[in-house]
Every structure is written in C-alpha cells, then in structure tokens.
Amino acid sequence: MPVPKKRHPKGRTRRRRGGHKKIKLPNLVVCKSCKKLKEPHVACPYCGNYK
Numbered sequence: 001m002p003v004p005k006k007r008h009p010k011g012r013t014r015r016r017r018g019g020h021k022k023i024k025l026p027n028l029v030v031c032k033s034c035k036k037l038k039e040p041h042v043a044c045p046y047c048g049n050y051k
C-alpha cells in the first residue's frame with residue numbers, strides 16, 4: 001500500500017479535489033416588488049412575486 005510521505009497542511013489538502021466543495025453562501029437578490037431579500041429564481045416568500 002502506498003503511504004503518503006508527508007501530511008499536507010490543511011490548506012493544501014482542501015485545494016486538491018474536494019476543493020470545489022462549495023461553501024453555501026446565501027445567494028440573495030432584492031425582490032423588485034417588496035424590496036426584500038429573496039433567493040434568486042424562486043418566488044418571493046413575502047409577496048409571492050416572481051419576476
């Protein structure tokens with residue numbers, strides 16, 4: 001079994017393949033009718049407006 005010679009520092013480990021693991025960031029847009037923040041491409045939870 002191949003064994004890694006040295007352990008990578010945390011930053012480098014993350015940079016490898018799993019590095020694309022998205023950190024969920026609240027992607028929000030302002031609703032045009034009620035001016036509240038809502039998720040894009042989703043009907044507004046406050047006024048039900050969609051585009």
Ligand SMILES: [Zn+2]
Nearest residue numbers: 031034044047
């Ligand atoms: Zn709204």
